[in-house]
Amino acid sequence: MYLGIDLGTSGVKAVLVDHDQTVVAQATAPLTVSRPRPLWSEQDPESWWQATNSAVTELRRCYPRDMAEVTGIGLSGQMHGATLLDGRDRVLRPAILWNDGRSGAECAELTRRVPELPRIAGNLAMPGFTAPKLLWVAEHEPEIFGQIAKVLLPKDYIRLRMTGRYASDMSDSAGTLWLDVAGRRWSPELLDATGLDEDEMPELFEGTEPTGLLLPEVASAWGLGDAVEVAGGAGDNAAGAAGVGVLKPGSAFLSLGTSGVLFVANAGFAPNPDRGVHAFCHCFPGLWHQMSVILSAASCLTWVTRLTGAAGESQLLAEVEAAGRSTGSLLFLPYLSGERTPHNDPHAKGVFFGLTHEHTRADLARAVLEGVAYAFADGQGVLGEAGTEITSVSVIGGGARSRLWGGILADVLGRPLTYHAGGDVGPAFGAARLGRLAVTGEDPLTVCTPPDSDFVSEPDPEASERHAAKLALYRGLYRNLQEMFRVQAST
Known part of the structure; x- marks a missing residue:
């Protein structure tokens, strides 16, 4: 048996997987995000540990015999978060998350200090990444910065609580802007630019490598044995790729989680930072990947559900399907947390454009589904520009449960999308696979195969043509509002 633990933004998911790669059980525990100021997004790392314990102990309660047979654990997690610890492993402040936009000025300063940063790190300096957050802390909270002994990514804080070891994997660490992504090692030059060195960093491992055994007290509390290996694991997107078998160059997945990702596996390091494309290490040795990232995806559906007073997301989607009509020229910009690819604009905002008296709640919801699809089309476009x-x-993530949304996405992107059985398990399942590989040493290609196909959403050529015209309007709307977003942010 193998256990996969995925530390997401809205919750922790734990899945129990047997040797035949069947998901025996899964459990979740919710998390909340604190937004104490505009552009800020934070969480208490202690809440991560509490939620992890809650999810895993629920599995123990329901499946004690299966849990006792676990030999390997894989970790997956939200990327880029800055978890700051002192010399006694005490958390110095709330973790600054991936969708926090406060460090725009620090991004410019970091690039000024290291003009070669995009070449080394494979990415532009963006507020979501970890390194600019540390420059912000140094400038605005110097008393905290002076106490830092270790900087850990969110899932690696959970690892510390599980194993007592400071460790990270290549895929997650590639999202810090401190990694030499081509060389798969920490960059002294990038660390020095933020006043840090390798002593403050965790040890690096490949995602398939063991990083340490579960502590005896944790193993006992979780009902596990005394020799459980914890794998290097992966950032949530690379773990999602492991879960759906995206290893071969050119294979890709689209993730509809809190954020949205279009992820493509690469045989080599292929940066294209000028258009906001990310180039990271994969969680498998000798592989890399590219990503286009939108900061708000399924979270937009959650938002419009709450905004319109619908009983739930499923009910609202059913209303959209029952209405069965186009939204006409109604547009939605899904930039509720700013945007990354291709705009790199923390000041961008969500916008409904073209509202009339005739529009209903279902129309607003369909516009949201379309707006997220158009953002994915922007990401697909810049990946294509890079060759x-x-x-x-x-397709993976919570939004993968909606066939309606799948049809819209296929039409907008103009390509078939494959939905897999259990696709909503996503990164947690991939993490369990990495936990297995850390124990068995098997060839990843024999373990990380695509799950069975549930259905394929094929594009409708006529609908694709209609969306192409609307996509042009969508892009023009952002261009016309871009400067206004910046003006608004400065007032």
Whole structure:
């Protein structure tokens, strides 16, 4: 048996997987995000540990015999978060999350200090990444910065609580702007630019490598044995790729989670930072990947559900399907947390454009589904500009449960999308696979195969043509509002 633990933004998911790669059980525990000031997004790392314990102990309660047979654990987690610890492993302040936009000025300063940063790190300096957050802390909270002994990514804080070891994997660490992504090692130059060195960093491992055994007290509390290996694991997107078998160059997935990701596997390091494309290490040795990232995806559906007073997301989607009509020229910009690819604009905002008296709640919801799809189309476009060829696309994440949304996405992107059985398990399942590989040493290609296909959403050529015209309006709307977003942010 193998356990996968995924530390997301809205909750922790734990899945129990047997040797036949069947998901025996899963459990979740919710998390909340604190937004104490505009552009800020934070969480208490202690809440991560409490939620992890809650999810895992629920599995123990319901499946004690299966849990006792676990030999390997894989970790997946939200990327880029800055968890700051002192010399006694005490958390110095709330963790600054991936969708926090406060460090825009620090991004410019970091690039000024290291003009070669995009070449080394494979990415532009953006507020979501970890390194600019540390410059912000140094400038605005120097008393905290002076106490830092270790900087850990969110899932690696959970690892510390599980194993007592400071460790991270290549895929997650590639999202810090401190990694030499081509060389798969910490960059002294990038660390020095933020006043840090390798002593403050965790040890690096490949995602398939063991990083340490579960502490005896944790193993006992979780009902596990005394020799459980914890794998290097992965950032949430690379773990999602492991879960749906996206290893071969050109294979891709689209993730509809809190944020949205179009992820493509690469045989080599292929940066294209000028258009906001990310180039990271994969969680498997000798592989890399590219990503386009939108900061708000399924979270937009959650938002419009709450805004309109619908009983739940499923009910609202049913209303959209029952209405069965186009939204006409109604547009939605899904930039509720700013945007990353291709705009790199923390000041961008969500916008409904073209509202009339005739529009209903279902119309607003459909516009949201379309707006997120258009943001994905922007990401697909900039990947294509870089010469990246996409051969196949799987869909994962909570939004993968909606066939309606899948049809809209296929029409907008103009390509078939494959939905897999259990696709909503996503990164947690991939993490369990990495936990297995850390124990068995098997070839990843024999373990990380695509799950069975549930259905394929095929594009409708006529609908694709209609969306192409509307996508042009969507792009023009952002261009016309871009400067206004910046003015608004400065007032």
